[in-house]
Amino acid sequence: MNKTLPLMLGLLLHCMVQIKEERSFAMIKAVLRGRKTQQTIQDTWYYGLVPYYQLLPFIRDEQLDMWYEQFLNEGLVHDNHRKNHSSFQLTTAGDECYRQWFKTDTTMLFFQRIEERNGFLQETVEVQWQTLQLLTQVCSHKMQGISTFLPVIEHSEIQQRVKIFLRGIQSHDEYQQLGSQLRQELAQILHKWKPYEQQLLLLRLGGLGISARTYTQIAHHLQLEDGMEAQLYFQVLNAAFWKQIEVTDSPILQRLLSPRFTDPTSLLTASTRVTYGLLQQYQGPTTQLLSWLAEKRQLKLGTVEDHLVEIACKIPAFTIQPYVNPQLEQAIIEQAQQLQTRRLAPIKEHLGGQANYFQIRLVLSRMGWMDR
Numbered sequence: 376m377n378k379t380l381p382l383m384l385g386l387l388l389h390c391m392v393q394i395k396e397e398r399s400f401a402m403i404k405a406v407l408r409g410r411k412t413q414q415t416i417q418d419t420w421y422y423g424l425v426p427y428y429q430l431l432p433f434i435r436d437e438q439l440d441m442w443y444e445q446f447l448n449e450g451l452v453h454d455n456h457r458k459n460h461s462s463f464q465l466t467t468a469g470d471e472c473y474r475q476w477f478k479t480d481t482t483m484l485f486f487q488r489i490e491e492r493n494g495f496l497q498e499t500v501e502v503q504w505q506t507l508q509l510l511t512q513v514c515s516h517k518m519q520g521i522s523t524f525l526p527v528i529e530h531s532e533i534q535q536r537v538k539i540f541l542r543g544i545q546s547h548d549e550y551q552q553l554g555s556q557l558r559q560e561l562a563q564i565l566h567k568w569k570p571y572e573q574q575l576l577l578l579r580l581g582g583l584g585i586s587a588r589t590y591t592q593i594a595h596h597l598q599l600e601d602g603m604e605a606q607l608y609f610q611v612l613n614a615a616f617w618k619q620i621e622v623t624d625s626p627i628l629q630r631l632l633s634p635r636f637t638d639p640t641s642l643l644t645a646s647t648r649v650t651y652g653l654l655q656q657y658q659g660p661t662t663q664l665l666s667w668l669a670e671k672r673q674l675k676l677g678t679v680e681d682h683l684v685e686i687a688c689k690i691p692a693f694t695i696q697p698y699v700n701p702q703l704e705q706a707i708i709e710q711a712q713q714l715q716t717r718r719l720a721p722i723k724e725h726l727g728g729q730a731n732y733f734q735i736r737l738v739l740s741r742m743g744w745m746d747r
Contacts, residue, residue, distance in 0.1 A: 380476040381600045382485065383434075383607060386427075387442055388465065388473045389486075391452070394422045396464045397718050404439050407431040409497060411644060413681040417736065419494070420688040420743030421717040428494025433606055484569065485611065492614035495642045495689065499635040500617050505533045506540075506631050508580060508587065513537060514557060515582045517550035527581060540630060553627070560625040564616065571597050575605065576612050642689045650682040651690075661697040680733045687740035695737040703730055707738040 380388075390403045398418065405415040409429025419428045431439075446452040451469030455462045465473065476482060509528040516524050526534060544553060565573045575597060581587035590602035590609070599605050617636065620628045635641040643651055653671055657664055668679045686693050695704070707730055710722045719735050726735075 380472060382482075382604050383600070384442060384445070385473070385476045385482065386430075386607070387439075388446075388451070388469065389477070390424065390427055391463065391465060392473060393424060394418075395715065396462060397716060398422070398462075400439075400443050400463060404436060406494075407439070408434070408436070409494065413685060416644075416685055416688060417740070421739045423743065425494055425743070426489045426492040429497040430489075430492075430494060430610055431607065432497070434603065485608075488572075488611050488615045491618045492611060496614070496636060497610075499633050500613050502533065502536075503617055503631050503633060503636070504579075504613050505530065506536045507628075509533055509537045510540060510631070511557070511580055511582055513541065514550055514554040517547070518554045520547065527587065557627050560628050563625060564619050564623060564628070572608075572612055575608055576616060579609055639690045639692075643685060647682040647685045650679060651686055654683075654686075664697065680736075684733075684736045684740055687737050688743060695741060699730070699734045699737055703734065704738050704741070706730070707735055708742060711739065711742065 387403065390407070391400075394402065402415070402418055405412070406419050406424050406428055407430050409432050419425055443452070446469065447454055449468075450466055451472055452463050453466050455464070477486075505528045509526060512524070512527045516522070528534065544550060565576065568576075575593055578588040578593050578596065588596070590605040593609075594600065594602050594605040597605070599608070617632065621632065621636070640648065640651060650668060650672060653668060654664075657667060659667060665676060665679055665683075668674075668682075669676045672679065683698070687695055699707070706726060707722060710725050711717065714721055714725065716722065717739055719732050719739075722735050723730060723732060730738075
């Protein structure tokens with residue numbers, strides 16, 4: 376593991392590089408902690424930070440601020456407005472430190488893994504992992520003829536998922552067969568992973584007579600920086616694990632995939648999902664769609680626009696053509712690329728009034744899919 380710059384600090388510098396000095400550190404915190412505001416969701420897409428969304432929900436704001444202050448004190452980052460952190464830039468020393476850190480083999484593998492992650496699915500992969508943990512515990516005990524034990528997961532939703540999964544499986548032989556197939560599928564998924572990646576995931580899984588290791592224990596076992604770094608690795612590997620299951624012939628593990636994992640509409644926030652449902656019903660002229668939605672939802676026009684931008688961010692099949700013609704879309708893309716910015720005001724200014732902010736936001740959302 377890289378000892379010159381801890382993984383967590385390198386990750387923060389990486390996110391800073393991605394936003395090209397256009398946003399504040401507060402924006403990076405909002406993305407990493409998974410804030411569900413429309414602004415955070417849009418920024419996540421505009422700056423290609425979907426793999427990093429809700430990556431660090433276990434890190435407090437105060438800790439992130441301490442790391443930022445460390446960057447400032449060590450001369451790695453220059454804050455243009457120290458008081459409110461409104462903008463920043465990496466110094467020459469910071470840029471060199473980041474580049475040296477990023478080119479190590481371990482770091483490059485970490486970012487290969489992280490690019491497989493959709494941060495908006497974080498809660499879903501957590502549910503799937505807990506279901507796998509409980510299923511593994513049940514199978515390992517039943518295979519040994521043990522019927523009474525304290526469940527490793529107490530959450531009623533997870534327990535219900537496992538009960539439904541095991542419906543119809545009763546005999547010792549059936550559990551032996553299920554457990555054997557589960558082991559084979561796990562081995563099939565993990566056999567190409569690095570040994571420390573395999574160990575980290577399996578140490579969190581546990582089994583008969585073996586409790587899942589804490590992140591602090593895993594950090595000690597694998598010689599990581601600390602428990603926070605171990606948890607960061609797990610977040611990334613857990614997402615990669617389920618992504619691989621989706622495309623691998625593993626019928627048992629695939630049954631654990633939540634519908635949310637494959638249905639993009641389930642990623643919409645609750646209010647936006649209602650708007651999306653109405654959108655499917657509308658049959659009138661395009662020019663009246665926004666006002667119709669606002670009236671039906673009893674919402675301000677700006678809120679409806681926020682919903683449509685979120686839909687454009689999260690649903691690849693959603694078309695923005697009713698709101699932006701192809702020529703204007705291309706013009707917005709070209710300006711964003713020429714200016715090397717995702718900021719709305721400069722793009723709008725250089726377009727000379729051809730597009731409004733809503734249209735620019737929609738196109739930037741589509742560009743987020745292009746970048747993916």
